[in-house]
Amino acid sequence: MSEKLLVRRAAVLGAGVMGAQIAAHLTNAGVDTVLFDLPAKEGAPNGIVLKAIANLGKLSPAPLASKALAEAIVPANYGTSDDGGGLEQLRGCDLIIEAIAERMDWKQDLYQKIAPFVADHAVLASNTSGLGINKLAEVLPEQLRHRFCGVHFFNPPRYMHLAELIPARTTDKAVLAGLETFLTTTLGKGVVYAKDTPNFIGNRIGVFSILATAHHTGEFKLGFDEVDAITGPLIGRPKSATYRTSDVVGLDTMAHVIKTMADTLPEDPWHKYFQSPKWLEALIAKGALGQKTGAGIFRKVGKDIQVLDLKAQDYKVATGTAAPEVVEILRNRNPAEKFAKLRESRHPQAQFLWAVFRDLFHYSAYHLADIAETARDVDLAIRWGYGWSLGPFETWQAAGWKQVAQWIADDIVAGKAMSGAPLPDWVFDGRDGVHAAEGSYSPARNAKLPRSALPVYQRQRFPDALLGEAFPQGDTVFENDGVRMWTDDDGIAVVSFKTKMNTVSDHVLNGVQEAVSRAEKDFKGLVIWQQKEPFSAGADLAGALGLLQAGGVQGFEAMVANFQATSQRIKYSLVPVVAAVRGLALGGGCEFQMHSARTVAGLESYIGLVEAGVGLLPAGGGLKEIAVRASQAAGPGGDVFAELKRYFETVAMAKVSTSAVEAQELGLLRDTDKVVFNAYELLYVAKKQALALAESGYRPPLPARRIAVAGDVGIATFKMMLVNMLEGRFISEYDYEIATRIATVLCGGEIDRGALVDEEWLLKLERQHFVELAQQPKTQERIAHMLKTGKPLRN
Structure with missing residues (x-):
């Protein structure tokens, strides 16, 4: 059997809190999923499951990457009736995850019931949090035992990185490798192997x-x-x-x-x-x-x-x-x-x-x-x-292995420790710890074992490093106070920011422009990627406020113009620039990815144009880009205003997506952008996308010189919506002013509806309104409040 587990369809048995959320996350990952539970005593046979699916939309944090995905989950029950429901549906499933209540007898009864319906190639896994896997396997028919193991997701399954994989004595190694690969890449998990002991690791x-x-x-x-x-x-x-x-x-x-x-x-x-x-x-x-x-x-x-x-x-x-x-x-x-x-x-x-x-x-x-097999499994499971x-062994090693070991031994002898059990001999064999560059200690083999050689891990250029592990940082191509540009000699350059929260300062702007110029000359493509979240929390507000308060309106305007120039440089680069986004991509961070040739976003990407929250409007080309997209989507003679409407609320209300999938629904990511589930694979996928674009003859888009705008009629219509919100006290007077200016830029200014403008026209409008807002006392109050408290001020 190959290491590849082909999962076209999956089933989850048990629609309780955990089962329903596992089904939700499989669906997030594009896996066609059937959710089973007992037949309802009254009403529709699938009533229990339908209620559980409806409940997914109410849970916080949200198990579904988009509420619309709830409809994709197929409800079923354990009945074997001929009403199309029932266990017959299991025959088409490649992966079955059991997640019913933690009772050995119930689980074993269910296995005996479903066994005749499980396909000959399907993998069966129990999401038990601590029952014996070998004991569970005892009731399975011989031909199913080698395809059975434990897989323990942590709650909530969408967000918790850990998945413990627990083999039974009979589990086939190839089955485990296939499941580990699926959990890692498709579901985005960090897999740790646990031995079959109560509560695992x-x-x-x-x-x-x-x-x-x-x-x-x-x-x-x-x-x-x-x-x-x-x-x-x-x-x-x-x-x-x-x-x-x-x-x-x-x-x-x-x-x-x-x-x-x-x-x-x-x-x-x-x-x-x-x-x-x-x-x-x-x-x-x-x-x-x-x-x-x-x-x-x-x-x-x-x-x-x-x-x-x-x-x-x-x-x-x-x-x-x-x-x-x-x-x-x-x-x-x-x-x-x-x-x-x-x-x-x-x-x-x-x-x-x-x-x-x-x-x-x-x-x-x-x-x-x-x-566990190694100390690595324990530390990663706890992290x-x-x-x-840091995990327990990392903490101990960092504090000085030998000294701490001696202190623990002293406390055991003195009767201060909770137990008088002696520390194992290996603790005192002269070692300085359990983790080193060559691997982590395994007591069973009395050796340091390297990380898994499973091919899926070659997709992780920088895995989650343990103490004592270091991964080559690539060759520096160019560096300034804001960015570092580096390469692995694979034809693709990477640029990473060096600022706090990866905010965008003058050094970052100049650094990105320099990186694009060098990439055009010496590389096939450029990826904007950060080693740690967030992607970017937006413009450097403290720096901007300082400039303003020093009375430097000209300097401030020049900074905005430089921001726009950087976005345009990304958009019109002769080699593809790919943004690899995870975590927050706010304001300028969102604008950079909007201008890239493609965005590769981790599922947990929280993207938004949030400038209204600090009394400003997006002016790094974000509003211009929305106007361009609306004009293109409407087509010649089409209704541009209808296209702008969904964007307007997102920007004026400073909405932030709760996932990359939702960012696509909000129009902040394009439908052609890619969503990646494992954050540690983001760089790998982004580089492959840049390479694919380059190898297929990439050219930047032609300059947008004929952008149809909604004009004065559009502005007036948006204003009517805003007046209603103001009168209903949903927004303040100042919110109204900011939103009106956003509408003015999106609609191309006070010109005729359907007039044609170019990008420079829209960029100039962005700059003008941004600089005017920035000089208002209320905006400066909002910025200062955000810097001090991290929360928006509604003044």
Whole structure:
């Protein structure tokens, strides 16, 4: 069997929260998907599934890349009736993912029921979060066992990068390779192989970390809000830290996972801690299950966030913060010094943090050999599944392997650690860590194993690097204070920005123009790509405001003209310029990709012309480009205004797409632009697109000299819409002024409807209105407010 898994059609069994969202993400990826559940007792047989599909549109964050995709999911039920529904539909499926409730008996019953309908080539996978894969496989017929394994998506499946792949003893290696390739490229996942042990890797280590945190919260008498203040971004973890994360996951779900650990890991040396704390059981008994019920460890009352106070047995306003001396320790950029100071400090928060890290390191090292092949699998599972910036082994290695190992051993002997189990011998074999350039440590083989050689990973030029890993940065072609242009000697050059949030400064503008000139001379194409998100948060507002306040209107106008010149340089380059977008592409970032020959966008691209939010209008050629597109779409004598209408609301309301697919619907991406699901494959695809355009005889578009505009009639019609919004108090007086100016530029100014203009005419209008708005006090207030708070001001 080849490593290729051909998936024309997939089925998901179980339309609960997880099953429905997995079906949604398969559909996002263009996979024809059937979603099954039990036949409804009343009404339409597919009622349960239809309700689940309808519910997808209400979930936040949205499981679907576009609400319209809900209609593509095919509803079905486990009935075997002849009404066209039922299990017969499974025969045409190449991949079947089971995602029903976590009960061994239910899952096994279902497998016996579906087995006769599963095609001879189809792969069957269970999305269990911790049940035994070998045990599940026992009920399968012989011919299906080699095509069965576990695949555990993390919630929410569209956004969480991690997918754990758990082979059964009988699983065929080629089946695993095919599924790994499909998960990586088609669904955009980071795949980690886990051994068939309870809760696999992510939840085994992640939930232990939460249990250790809960244990030490009590030991050191800290408040839940205090713990969240020190176990979030200060230690490289998500803002939701520990207890808010538990509320989001659901306290009942947490309790279930803890119970699974208690029931299935009786031999674990930490077993006595595998129980829900009394306060957790009390909250669950009251129905306070976290975010989904409106109260858990935290709750929101009006504008106040309240936290459970164990002493008072009631909620109080959450005021817990990290102590200044602990913040100072955590801000130390030297991990070895940081851990030494945490261990030495007498402050309860510092002692708490050392204890939590110590027990996490101890547990991870003790269990590494049972749960994973290498330390890499553990660190990536925790990073991708829990959003930590470093995994447990990376953190330990960065802090000084030998010293930390000695401290842990000392604490075990002194009876301070949660368990007296000894650290494994390999920890003390003279090593300085588990990760190095040549690979990550495998206890089973007592060697460092390199990353997977599966061909799909050749598409990742810069994979998510672990500590000790480095990937060649390419040869620098040219560099200034704003950009670096580099190449891998494959005929395509890449230009990356060096500014904070990849904003567009004068150095970036001049650098991009220089990069285009060099690409025309020496390369087949140019890709604009950033090593880290975002693509670009837009113009450098602080710099622009500084210019204005210094009274430099001429300098300011020159900057706008230079911005437009850069966009035009991208558009009319003699070699294709491809924008590789992921994360935010706002304002000028959006305009650059609008002018490129093609955009390759990661699914999680949040694209928008947001200038109205800071009292401005798009003036890097964005409005000009929309007017050009509207004229081309309308065709000779067509209705340009009708084409402009959908764009106008997007720009005037500063709308940002919630996915690359939605950006296509908003017209900010073209239908010919490509959407890529794995962010680490973005550069590869963008380079291939540039090369394909170049090899097929690329020429830039001819200058647009006959652009039909909506003119004065268009402006008047937009104004009527705006007056209604103003009177309904949906917009402020100043919003009205900004939107009127946007309408004026889009419609080509106060000229006759249907008049023909060129690009220069529209660019001049953009500049004029942009500079006039920028001089208004209210715009300057909006810019200053955005810079200070990161939020728009409605004045």
